Every structure is written in structure tokens, then in C-alpha cells.
Amino acid sequence: MSDTTVTSSSIRNLIKANIRNYSMVLMLALIMIIFSFLTDGVNLNSRNFTNIFMQNSYILLLAVGMVLVIIVGNIDLSVGSVAAFIGAISAMLYNSGANMFVTILLSIILGVLIGAFQGAWIAYAKIPAFIVTLAAQLLFRGLTYIITNVSPISLRDDNFKQIASGMANINVLTINGVYYTALVAGVVVFLIYVVLEIQGRRNKIKYGFKVSPMSFFIIKLLVIGLLIFGLSQRFATYRGIPIVVIVLGVTIIFFSFITNNTVIGRYIYAVGGNARSAKLSGINSELVVFVVQLIMGGLTGLAGVVFTGYMNSALPQAGNNFELDAIAACFIGGASASGGIGTVIGAIVGGLVMAAINNGMSLMNIQAQWQYVVKALVLLLAVFYDIYTRRKTGLG
Structure with missing residues (x-):
């Protein structure tokens, strides 16, 4: 009797501890099932599944980096503008004669350098990430307008778009x-x-x-x-x-491995949980924050290339609300607004939840303004759910 009671108690505690990790997976399945009835199964066909990944690949890439930023207790408001800036630079590089591999590599390196620029201000100058990335949002949006002369940059051929839709x-x-x-x-x-x-x-x-x-x-x-x-x-x-699914899959596996099986991964969670305690434990908190910004910058560069390929041109207004979609994906996927909690897989699931909602409403011909309303409510409820479950499980 005692053993049964202990086992039941352990199972209940296990369910409570993991409900935040798996509830969004169940929610994603429920959303797909509901829209299958509302769209006569169109949302479940093979072509639509492929389109969902192609249309949201750049947001999912940004979400992988954003969840690391959120885990260390920061936020990055600049990724949309930086993606637009790097997308324009990548188009110029490609049009100048660079091959696809060189273009992607240089774009990622440029993203890392931009991440280093922002990381230095955040980690070492101790300026809040909100302020630094807000300034960078304005800076790189302005630079994008300058280098594009507020006009789209067409690509020299269709090879560029293969990374996004090939x-x-x-x-x-x-x-x-x-x-x-x-x-x-x-x-x-x-x-x-x-x-x-x-x-x-x-x-x-x-x-x-x-x-x-x-x-x-x-x-x-x-x-x-x-x-x-x-x-x-x-x-x-x-x-x-699709090529972009392979790129996304490799990115997810790589950063999931880093967060779950490496020293830097443990340090990221330690700094996000309590930066002061991590510092007293011998962890170089500033370096951890700096490295996370480097990762975010590199993934933003990759996302910029993917979006440019998807649109088959570099648009000066590209990247609008990308940062909000990426942040929403992380919070919906279980990341905590207070830092220290979150997973790469969770961020991807959160991004797919938003993608499934957008896709389902589009198939139903629901107007864009109502889609914004629904997305706002989903984000608000997700953050409320995070706070509620943290209180129930004694984590808050």
C-alpha cells in the first residue's frame, strides 16, 4: 500500500514537472485536428505541410537563437532589421558573382560580427539588452534603407531561392x-x-x-x-x-545537443537561472551572454539569406515583426519570461503552433487583422500559462 502511494505520488510529480514541456505538443496536435475539420482536411495534405515549413523556416531559425537569448534572461528586438540588412548584403554579394556557398558563409559571419557588436554592449558595457537591441533595430533598419535605396534588389538568377523553396x-x-x-x-x-x-x-x-x-x-x-x-x-x-527542412533539422539537432550535453549549455541555464550565483560559482557570465549573442547573430544571418531566397529578392521592408514572431514562438513553447527555462525543441513547437494557426486561418480566408488578434491572444495566454504553472509547481 505504501509503495503504491509512493508510486502514485511520483507519477503525479512527474506529470506536474513535465506538463509544461508536452502541453504545447498536444496543443499543436489539437490545433491541426480542429483546422482539419474547418478546412475539410486541406491543412493536413502533403503540399500544405511542406508549405508550412517553407513559409515559416526563417522564423523557426530565429526562434532557435532567440530561446537561448531568453534563457539567459535577455531579449533581442533587432533580429528582424538585422535579417533584412544581411539579406540585402547577401543579394549584393550573389549579384556580384559570389557562389551560393560563399554568400551563405559570409552572411553568417556578418551576423556573428553584428552579434559580437551587440554582445559587447550587453555583456561588458552592462547596457540592458532591451535598449541595445532596440537601438540596433533602428540602426540596421536605417542601414537597410540606405544600401537598398528603399528599392528591392532583384537576384541574378533563380538559384538563390533554392535554399528556401528547393x-x-x-x-x-x-x-x-x-x-x-x-x-x-x-x-x-x-x-x-x-x-x-x-x-x-x-x-x-x-x-x-x-x-x-x-x-x-x-x-x-x-x-x-x-x-x-x-x-x-x-x-x-x-x-x-525541402533543402530548408534539412538546414532547419541540422540546426535544431546541433543546438539541442549543445544545450543538453555540453558545458556551455549548462552555463547558459545557470546564468539564466541566477546570474549572480553563476558568477560566484566561477562561471564567466559575461562571456556566456556574449557567446549567446554571437549565436543569435549567426542564426539571424542564416535566416536573412533564407528569407531573401524565399522572396527571390532582397526587400528593404523585410523582417518586419520577425522578432515578435520569434519571441512569441519561444514563450508559447515553454520559455520563461524570467529566464533560466526553455528548450530548442519547445521553441520550434511554439513556432509551429503559430504557423499552424496562421495557416489554418489563411485557408479559411480569415482577414489578416483578425489573425493578429488571435496571435496576440495566444501569446498572452501562453505567458499566463507559464506563470500559472510555475506557481503550481513551486518554481515561481
Whole structure:
């Protein structure tokens, strides 16, 4: 009887501790199901799934960097303007004769340099991130207007847009219009995920941390596996794997590994949890904040290239509200406004929640102004949910 009570109590505590991590996944599934009825299933077809990722890839890339910024307790309001600026520079580089690889590499390097510029002010000059990034938002918006002369920059050919809307050359295993390469890729991604999860579980057990019961762990792997295979099946039955999905997947896996399995990842959470305590523990808090801004800058550069490719031109007004969409994705995905809490996967799920809502309302021909209203309410409720659950679980 006593053992049963302890087990029940442990399960309840486990559910409370993880409800914030998985509730948005359930919410995303619920949103897709609701819109499937409202759109007669159009939102679930393979073409629409591919379009969702293509149309929101740059926001998801920004969300990966933004969640790290939020975890350390900061915010970045400049990413939209910086993405527009780097997008314009990338178009100029490409039009001058640079190949695609060089253009992307130089754009990312430029983003890192911009991140270093902002990081120096934030980390070492001790100016609040809100002020620094607000100033940078105005600065790089103005510079974008100057270098573009407030006119779009057309690209010399259509090769540039392949990164945003092209299909990967690995789509070679095709039979009767089904791209089986996508299914194979889904299996590979799932196996990588399983290996990382098992390794993470073993490390937690090794260092004495609490882990979920094996049955819960297996159920979690099966659910994630179903999601991965479902998505790969959608790609397989349309045009195969988009290039931007591969770019996004590599980015997610890389930064998930960094946050979960490296020293710098632990330092990021420590600084966000309590910067003063982290400093007293020997962590160079300033360097951690600086590195996070470098990462944010690099991902902003990549996002700028992707958006320029998606539009097939560099627009002077590009990037409007990108920072708000990225921030919203992080908070909806479980990041805490007070710092110290958040995950890369959570930010991606949050971004997909917003993307699914936008896509569903667009398919229903709902006017743009009402879409803004719905997005605002979703963000407000997500932050309220964060505060509420932190109080209930004793974290706030």
C-alpha cells in the first residue's frame, strides 16, 4: 500500500514537472485536428505541410537563437532589421558573382560580427539588452534603407531561392511518385533521437538525477517517433525533402545537443537561472551572454539569406515583426519570461503552433487583422500559462 502511494505520488510529480514541456505538443496536435475539420482536411495534405515549413523556416531559425537569448534572461528586438540588412548584403554579394556557398558563409559571419557588436554592449558595457537591441533595430533598419535605396534588389538568377523553396538532391529513391528518401531520413532522425535520449537518460541516472519510469520513457519515444514518421510521410508523398527542412533539422539537432550535453549549455541555464550565483560559482557570465549573442547573430544571418531566397529578392521592408514572431514562438513553447527555462525543441513547437494557426486561418480566408488578434491572444495566454504553472509547481 505504501509503495503504491509512493508510486502514485511520483507519477503525479512527474506529470506536474513535465506538463509544461508536452502541453504545447498536444496543443499543436489539437490545433491541426480542429483546422482539419474547418478546412475539410486541406491543412493536413502533403503540399500544405511542406508549405508550412517553407513559409515559416526563417522564423523557426530565429526562434532557435532567440530561446537561448531568453534563457539567459535577455531579449533581442533587432533580429528582424538585422535579417533584412544581411539579406540585402547577401543579394549584393550573389549579384556580384559570389557562389551560393560563399554568400551563405559570409552572411553568417556578418551576423556573428553584428552579434559580437551587440554582445559587447550587453555583456561588458552592462547596457540592458532591451535598449541595445532596440537601438540596433533602428540602426540596421536605417542601414537597410540606405544600401537598398528603399528599392528591392532583384537576384541574378533563380538559384538563390533554392535554399528556401528547393528540394534536396538526396530525393533519389522515388517510386510511383513517392519519395522514399524522406521515409529513410525519418528513420535516421528517429534513431539519432533515440540514441541521444538514451544517452541523456543514462547520464541523469549516473549523476543521481530523477528520471521518468521506463514505461513513460518508451511511450515518449513512440509518440515522438509517430510524429517524425508522420512528417516524413507527408514529405514523401509531395516533392520530397525541402533543402530548408534539412538546414532547419541540422540546426535544431546541433543546438539541442549543445544545450543538453555540453558545458556551455549548462552555463547558459545557470546564468539564466541566477546570474549572480553563476558568477560566484566561477562561471564567466559575461562571456556566456556574449557567446549567446554571437549565436543569435549567426542564426539571424542564416535566416536573412533564407528569407531573401524565399522572396527571390532582397526587400528593404523585410523582417518586419520577425522578432515578435520569434519571441512569441519561444514563450508559447515553454520559455520563461524570467529566464533560466526553455528548450530548442519547445521553441520550434511554439513556432509551429503559430504557423499552424496562421495557416489554418489563411485557408479559411480569415482577414489578416483578425489573425493578429488571435496571435496576440495566444501569446498572452501562453505567458499566463507559464506563470500559472510555475506557481503550481513551486518554481515561481
